[in-house]
Amino acid sequence: MRHCLALLSGGLDSILAIRLMQQQGIGVEAVNFKTVFTCCQDQSAQAARDLNVPLTVIGQDADYLDLIKTPKFGYGRGANPCVDCRIYMFEKAKHYMEQVGADFIISGEVVGQRPMSQKRRDLERISYHSELEDLLLRPLSAKLLPPTLPERKKWVDRSQLYDFHGRSRKGLIELAKRFGMEDIPSPSTGCALTETRFSKKVFDLNLRQPTSGLWDYGLLTIGRHFRLNAEVKAIVGRHESENLQLEYLHQLPDATSSALLRPREFSGPAVLLIGPMEKETLAFAGGLIMRYGSAQDLSSEATIEVLGREGTLFLAPTACRSAQSAVPITEC
Ligand code: SF4
Structure with missing residues (x-):
């Protein structure tokens, strides 16, 4: 039996990605990435219980602040360096995957769903720079992306994956209903960096006190x-x-x-x-x-x-x- 590691935010997309793997008989273990700017750990814990998968919360180290201060791929609408952040998350997940002996990683990313980090080019960058390359499978948009190693090796049946793209949640909600889900989580990043008002505090700190550490950034909340x-x-x-x-x-x-x-x-x-x-x-x-x-x-x-x-x-x-x-x- 093959095992994958799933990034689980507790949002609909990550839940569906896990359901699609479970449907194919693949064992799933989940990780949730927590930073000083995120909330919603309760949501991911509840989702893990509902999905009956073990969950590990992974935190950021001090080097996470390098990408808050000078992101290689820039900011989104606020102070959110989403591409850099996703690369960081997947690097951590890769390390954990190797520790627990999982075969590959999945995420609930959907092509074109988020302007900052889910354009096709961004997804490619994230796979490449996290060094996961084709060990990173996005089941919800897999048919729009080149086949990954788990698909080519037939660990995962590509024909049962999806080609969701864009911001509409209609197809995702229909799929959730087919899985018998009654409570559909509403979309939310749960990340303060995406909020315009909060971002002012981040940019103020970046500019005025550039050597600040995690304590100072955590205080912004x-x-x-x-x-x-x-x-x-x-x-x-x-x-x-x-x-x-x-x-x-x-x-x-x-x-x-x-x-x-x-x-x-x-x-x-x-x-x-x-x-x-x-x-x-x-x-x-x-x-x-x-x-x-x-x-x-x-x-x-x-x-x-x-x-x-x-x-x-x-x-x-x-x-x-x-x-x-x-x-x-x-x-x-
Ligand atoms: S919303 Fe926040 S936690 Fe999510 S990828 Fe962007 S910066 Fe990272």
């Missing part, structure tokens, strides 16, 4: 981000769970934050400060607490704990006008 100058940024928690996340991140060994500020004796957000802790920057961060906290109505100074310095900041509501007018990076 939390809170409102304000930039005071090239060196200084303040991140404001939008609700208590983000406040707690900021506190947690501040304590991690690879944290680049210089201080965490929290209001004392009034309610308000946590603010994480990136950059030198100086009078002006502390006043800026403290001013953001005043702006989003209940101390706005106070006429006297407010007390703010500076956890990174184990100190206290006394700040009048009018002390930091730049914080009152600051615009989040996502709205710049």
